[in-house]
Each structure stands twice: as C-alpha cells, then as structure tokens.
Amino acid sequence: MLAEIGPFQALLDAIGWLLARLYDFTGNFGFAIIILTIVFRIVLLPLGIKQIKSMQAMQALQPKIKEIQKKYKGNKQKIQEQTMKLYQEYGVNPLGGCLPLLLQFPILIAMYSVIRAPIPLPADPEEPGVVQYHNNHLPENSQLFIDVTHHNQDGMRFLFMDLQCSAQTAGKTVPVLNTERKPSGDTLDCGDSGADRVPYFVILAVMIATTFYSSRQTQKATPASAQNQQTQIITKIMPIMFGIFGFQFPAGLVLYWTVSNLFQIGQQSVMLRLGHIGPEAMERRIAAAKAKASSKPDKPRSGLVGKMMERADQERKRRQADPPPALRKPPPRTPGKGQTGQSGTGKGTKGGSGRPKGSGPNRPNRPKRSGR
Secondary structure (H helix, E strand, C coil), X not given: CHHHCHHHHHHHHHHHHHHHHHHHHHCCHHHHHHHHHHHHHHHCHHHHHHHHHHHHHHHHCHHHHHHHXXXXXXXXXXXXXXXXXHHHHCCCCCCCCCHHHHHHHHHHHHHHHHHCCCEECCCCCCCCCCCCEECCCCCCCCHHHHHHHCCCHHHHEECCEECCCCCCCCCCEEEEECCCCCEEEEEEECCXXXXXXXXXXXXXXXXXXXXXXXXXXXXXXXXXXXXXXXHHHHHHHHHHHHHHHHHHCCHHHHHHHHHHHXXXXXXXHHHHHCCCCCHHHHHHHHHHHHHHHHHCCCCCCCHHXXXXXXXXXXXXXXXXXXXXXXXXXXXXCCCCCCCCCECCECCCCCCCCCCCCCCXXXXXXXXXXXXX
C-alpha cells in the first residue's frame, strides 16, 4: 500500500537509482549495500542522536514518575499535571524518542523494498517471452537490474554468499517464485553442500549478536535505578525476533541490518565516551536544568510540554473557580413568614402558630396588642 503513494514511490525510485549507481562504482552488490547503509545512517545521524538522548532521559526519570503515581494514586489529573511539570523541569520532551524513530521508518522500509529482489509477474499469454516484475525500484537499463533479474552471481556474491539467497535456502537450488507463489521457470543457485550454508548462518549470528549488544549498550547507558524488568525482557526478545526474520530474508537484507547495527554501536560508544549520554550526563543535565530555572525569571511556557502544562493549569483554575455541584456550599437560609411566629425574630414551629418554643398549655397567653 505504501508503494502506491506518490511521494513514497519517488523515495523508493531515488534509493534504487542511488543503489544502482553505487553498484556501477563498486561492481559488487555487497559493497553497494554497505555504502548505501552508511550514507543513510549519516543522513539520519542528528535524528538518531536526538532519539538516544530522549530515550535515555525518559528512562532516567522513570523512578520519579513512579513516585508521582504512588503519591497521587487514583487521581489521574494530578498525576498528569505533576508528570508534565517534571518533564518541563528537566527539559524532557516525552515525544522526543518517538518522533525521530517515526521519521526514520520511511527510509528503513524503503531500504528493505529496494534491496529485496524484484518478483516476477505471471507470464502474459499475449506477450510470450516478456517478463515483468513487481516491487522493482531499480532503473531497468542499469547493470544492477540486469544482474539481479538474471541472477548473475559475479556481482551478487559477497563473503562467499549470494546475497539473493537466505539461510533458509542456502546449500540448494531453489525455484524463483512469482507473485502468485508459483515457479516462474527461473532458478536461484544457493550452493550444493552443507559448507555453502556456513557463511549465511555466520552473518545471521553476527546480526543477532549486534542487535543484542546494541540493546544492551543502551541499557547500560541508563541509570541503574531507571532500569526495569520490561526493558530487560525486550533486550532478550528483540534479537530472537530479528533472528527469525533474518533466517527467511535474503542475505543482502541481513547484511544491511548488520551494518546498521554496527553503526549504531559505534555511534553510542562515541556518545558515551564524550559524555553525551549515560548516568553522569543525565545528572549534569538535571543540575543544569535546575540552575537555569532558578536563575531566570518565569517566562511564558513554550514547546509541547509547556503548552500541555499551560492547559493543565487553566483547567485546574477553572475547576477551582467553578467547583462541581456536590462541593458547593448551600446558601444561608433566610427565615420566612411561615417559619417564625414574628417576622425576623424568634424561632417558631412548622405550623406557623407563632407560639414561642417552650410555651405550653399551662402558660397563660398574653393579650394581643392592638395596633393603632
């Protein structure tokens, strides 16, 4: 569905054109994938750095957020107000770790779509001998398109692997399936022995190991008090999931993900060494935020968190000015004619007889005064 959208299709074609040009320059599909992966990781580097810092800051504030939830348990509005206040106090944007990741998704999906080999369409009886392809984003007059569709192993082989083969198909010749999952009449030679399968499983193991190490590295950059059991479970499950996918994906995609992991590991190592992330960096950031807040006068709140805090304050003031009916004090009762025997004096009975409290049959009635 995404490939049918105009802008996304243009992005796919642009990446396919760049990959074809790199293939012409290197003469090898593996080197072209490595260079293209590094190029895109460098382009996305500012977003990646922002994402790592935001995620690390959010994890560092988890203990304080849990304290707020425990203190105001059952009061969701108060929890939200105090949490937003905490974010603003330490200069943390709760969406800072999500937005960069969302912006990277189109690039990552495009890389997957371009590296994956084009799929033949069923033969058209009206045009025998003409083969058309689905999921093709390569220029049809490029050498890469010719080598990919004709399975030319001279350009497709990298580290003793055909990058169009997978660990699942390694060591055997498999038919190339069309879009209807039926043999297209072409075959893909992925080896003929058990030794031919070794490189595919080696690179798959490297991909799993780098995925685990990258997640573990992020976890180590987080203060110990902010680590939780859910994060540890995700760190263990993610490599297994990628390993299952990588077993079925072409080796070219596994190579792409491995290079991307290595770049991520190097990026995080440099940021840790320079002190941009990690427990000490978070402590410095907290101290700087407190010093900045105490040295400067109050200013109008800006940014997403500031606007959310402003709305929360306005809602709280509105509720205080106009409390719910159940919390309003009843108006003072003004005695009426039917409640007292004399207007504005004394306490009469409900019957409106005007007899003072305590009067009885043994008490003589006073003569009425006649008005003038």
